[in-house]
Amino acid sequence: MxxxxxxRVTLEDVAQLARVSAQTVSRVVNDHPYVSDNTRQRVLExxxxxxxxxxxxxxxxxxxxxxxxxxxxxxxxxxxxxxxxTHIERTAKARGYGVAFSTIDQMSRDAIRDAIDVLGDRxxxxxxxxxxxxxxxxxxxxxxxxxxxxVQIDIELGTQAPSVVIDQWHGSQLVTQHLIDLGHxxxxxxxxxxxxxxxxxxxxxxxxxxxxxxxxxxxxVEGDWTAQSGYNGIHNLLTHGARFSALVAANDQxxxxxxxxxxxxHLHIPEDVSVVGFDDIPEAAYFEPPLTTVRQDFTxxxxxxxxxxxxxxxxxxxxxxxRVLYPKFIERSSTRQIE
Amino acid sequence: MxxxxxxRVTLEDVAQLARVSAQTVSRVVNDHPYVSDNTRQRVLExxxxxxxxxxxxxxxxxxxxxxxxxxxxxxxxxxxxxxxxTHIERTAKARGYGVAFSTIDQMSRDAIRDAIDVLGDRxxxxxxxxxxxxxxxxxxxxxxxxxxxxVQIDIELGTQAPSVVIDQWHGSQLVTQHLIDLGHxxxxxxxxxxxxxxxxxxxxxxxxxxxxxxxxxxxxVEGDWTAQSGYNGIHNLLTHGARFSALVAANDQxxxxxxxxxxxxHLHIPEDVSVVGFDDIPEAAYFEPPLTTVRQDFTxxxxxxxxxxxxxxxxxxxxxxxRVLYPKFIERSSTRQIE
DNA sequence: TGCCGTTATGTTAACGCAAACATAGTATCC
DNA sequence: GGATACTATGTTTGCGTTAACATAACGGCA
Numbered sequence: 001m002x003x004x005x006x007x008r009v010t011l012e013d014v015a016q017l018a019r020v021s022a023q024t025v026s027r028v029v030n031d032h033p034y035v036s037d038n039t040r041q042r043v044l045e046x047x048x049x050x051x052x053x054x055x056x057x058x059x060x061x062x063x064x065x066x067x068x069x070x071x072x073x074x075x076x077x078x079x080x081x082x083x084x085x086t087h088i089e090r091t092a093k094a095r096g097y098g099v100a101f102s103t104i105d106q107m108s109r110d111a112i113r114d115a116i117d118v119l120g121d122r123x124x125x126x127x128x129x130x131x132x133x134x135x136x137x138x139x140x141x142x143x144x145x146x147x148x149x150x151v152q153i154d155i156e157l158g159t160q161a162p163s164v165v166i167d168q169w170h171g172s173q174l175v176t177q178h179l180i181d182l183g184h185x186x187x188x189x190x191x192x193x194x195x196x197x198x199x200x201x202x203x204x205x206x207x208x209x210x211x212x213x214x215x216x217x218x219x220x221v222e223g224d225w226t227a228q229s230g231y232n233g234i235h236n237l238l239t240h241g242a243r244f245s246a247l248v249a250a251n252d253q254x255x256x257x258x259x260x261x262x263x264x265x266h267l268h269i270p271e272d273v274s275v276v277g278f279d280d281i282p283e284a285a286y287f288e289p290p291l292t293t294v295r296q297d298f299t300x301x302x303x304x305x306x307x308x309x310x311x312x313x314x315x316x317x318x319x320x321x322x323r324v325l326y327p328k329f330i331e332r333s334s335t336r337q338i339e
Numbered sequence: 340m341x342x343x344x345x346x347r348v349t350l351e352d353v354a355q356l357a358r359v360s361a362q363t364v365s366r367v368v369n370d371h372p373y374v375s376d377n378t379r380q381r382v383l384e385x386x387x388x389x390x391x392x393x394x395x396x397x398x399x400x401x402x403x404x405x406x407x408x409x410x411x412x413x414x415x416x417x418x419x420x421x422x423x424x425t426h427i428e429r430t431a432k433a434r435g436y437g438v439a440f441s442t443i444d445q446m447s448r449d450a451i452r453d454a455i456d457v458l459g460d461r462x463x464x465x466x467x468x469x470x471x472x473x474x475x476x477x478x479x480x481x482x483x484x485x486x487x488x489x490v491q492i493d494i495e496l497g498t499q500a501p502s503v504v505i506d507q508w509h510g511s512q513l514v515t516q517h518l519i520d521l522g523h524x525x526x527x528x529x530x531x532x533x534x535x536x537x538x539x540x541x542x543x544x545x546x547x548x549x550x551x552x553x554x555x556x557x558x559x560v561e562g563d564w565t566a567q568s569g570y571n572g573i574h575n576l577l578t579h580g581a582r583f584s585a586l587v588a589a590n591d592q593x594x595x596x597x598x599x600x601x602x603x604x605h606l607h608i609p610e611d612v613s614v615v616g617f618d619d620i621p622e623a624a625y626f627e628p629p630l631t632t633v634r635q636d637f638t639x640x641x642x643x644x645x646x647x648x649x650x651x652x653x654x655x656x657x658x659x660x661x662r663v664l665y666p667k668f669i670e671r672s673s674t675r676q677i678e
Numbered sequence: 679t680g681c682c683g684t685t686a687t688g689t690t691a692a693c694g695c696a697a698a699c700a701t702a703g704t705a706t707c708c
Numbered sequence: 709g710g711a712t713a714c715t716a717t718g719t720t721t722g723c724g725t726t727a728a729c730a731t732a733a734c735g736g737c738a
């Protein structure tokens with residue numbers, strides 16, 4: 001059936017078989033009007049017979065469009081980014097776009113520039129930036145991206161730039177207030193890396209919420225999102241003599257590590273220490289004990305970012321704005337009323 | 340400095356500025372010989388001045404090469420695939436390739452075909468397939484991929500196809516034998532979805548290892564890799580009257596859910612039941628108790644697959660073979676000698 | 679001196695496609 | 709009945725790049 005004729009099939013081949021011009025085939029392929037039903041059928045038939053597939057390079061050379069978008073991310077080993085990237089791809093596909101990606105190790109102009117080069121430079125129509133750390137201003141990004149439209153995910157709340165964010169201040173307030181409502185007054189924190197917008201916002205909100213309640217903030221140590229850093233964080237707190245009845249961890253993995261460390265120190269959860277996390281990863285409900293946390297809707301984050309980007313591609317005059325999503329408090333068994 | 344002249348910079352622009360032909364600029368860009376030092380410098384200077392960047396579409400139209408590879412995967416919400424994809428991208432970048440990807444929901448010819456279309460069809464030079472479930476034969480894949488070279492990850496051990504795999508049979512044997520050595524005779528299993536090659540291999544190896552030890556296999560229930568399914572699995576086992584002193588879970592997440600469920604049933608780990616997992620996700624060391632498991636080197640899997648693919652692209656006559664990696668037993672505190 | 683190989687550069691064509699323009703037939707209106 | 713749309717098709721051109729071929733200058737060598 002499909003004898004490998006080793007040459008690729010072009011518009012011209014289809015045109016010959018269907019006894020029309022290449023342009024007419026192009027019209028059929030691109031769903032243009034002004035092709036008679038009869039001709040259209042003949043062409044479609046020929047396309048099927050030859051298993052013709054348009055050459056993207058040729059097409060984008062002439063249209064200046066590739067129908068590919070790029071994702072630049074810090075990686076997706078973490079649950080959040082993985083979730084986002086997955087849904088970006090899914091939504092992009094539904095909107096007719098393919099997805100390429102490039103990871104960067106640190107946030108700098110050069111790193112972004114390199115990533116764009118890897119993505120094939122002008123061979124992408126737009127860009128989603130999952131770059132949740134500080135270091136490069138929006139103005140710099142505009143310059144680096146050089147006319148390629150882009151949408152950012154998870155940057156600072158209130159920034160005037162095309163972006164989709166979760167109000168992490170609000171999320172952190174939810175868990176902190178929950179602990180206050182349970183009667184806790186000695187509340188420590190294991191924060192995320194403070195050069196991350198999200199970690200910074202959660203930390204500031206933790207501080208502000210405590211102050212608003214007239215409570216002195218407990219010690220805070222900085223982690224790196226890993227369970228291990230949560231584990232180490234507790235050791236640091238305890239060896240520095242911190243006394244606390246509740247702990248705010250900036251994500252679920254660090255909460256896991258922290259709970260492990262607390263247990264090593266013969267502290268029970270939630271009897272001796274209440275612990276809250278952040279993210280609500282699927283495993284959090286099965287931690288020991290099941291973790292009280294804040295759910296972030298990474299799915300919506302991914303979907304909305306690419307929707308926005310596609311809007312931007314179709315109409316470059318779409319006004320800049322920031323879509324804000326709100327996290328949801330999830331109460332489980334790792335927190336308890338103080339006695 | 341960079342007045343937006345709104346037109347993109349082409350070879351011709353650079354050529355004019357450097358007072359040479361476009362072809363000479365091309366030669367400089369592609370590092371061809373036979374360009375005098377003097378000219379080369381002038382051209383490089385002009386490239387820098389204009390911030391010229393080659394148009395990939397035009398280039399690949401004529402070279403038939405895009406220097407982009409595609410990844411087709413079941414998603415990377417799980418730790419393993421995320422890890423692999425990350426390292427594929429990293430290694431690809433180092434070898435001069437960009438990466439596009441597409442996720443599929445189920446394993447079928449059509450799904451793969453669609454994914455390839457999304458990736459821009461012929462605009463990728465090669466393909467890495469992370470498609471660990473059964474359903475499409477290698478011959479079918481060759482047909483679907485239509486002359487695009489590809490490497491598969493994590494398929495059946497012993498398949499004659501370009502692939503990189505982990506010997507999961509061996510991994511499962513390690514943990515099962517460990518339990519036998521600890522004196523356990525009643526060993527149940529929560530397997531992965533049995534249409535996954537890896538899950539199937541682990542299951543078969545669990546059976547074979549027990550049989551080799553002259554031990555009757557306990558009950559086995561099938562999970563879906565999630566903690567929730569591990570939790571449900573234990574309920575199923577217990578309500579069906581299974582009695583066991585040890586449990587083999589086919590991944591760490593299911594082990595987590597299982598441990599939670601066991602505790603709900605007032606069974607202590609490892610005093611009443613020993614539990615082993617599979618994968619060694621970073622959190623496993625912080626489970627309660629820290630999980631005995633088997634480490635899979637997803638990093639190496641990702642790296643080697645793309646290395647292999649690039650070899651294949653550079654020399655299509657690279658012989659087909661299967662690279663096999665071996666997992667490593669990691670003993671922690673979730674297993675114990677039977678009394 | 680004349681021939682040849684090496685080095686350095688320019689010219690032409692082609693990659694596969696779609697935009698723009700050109701042509702021709704057919705229906706529609708007053 | 710002729711002007712005016714609309715429909716259906718074909719022809720030409722150019723997107724930006726590199727391969728292939730052409731040219732020219734230069735040095736070495738017999």
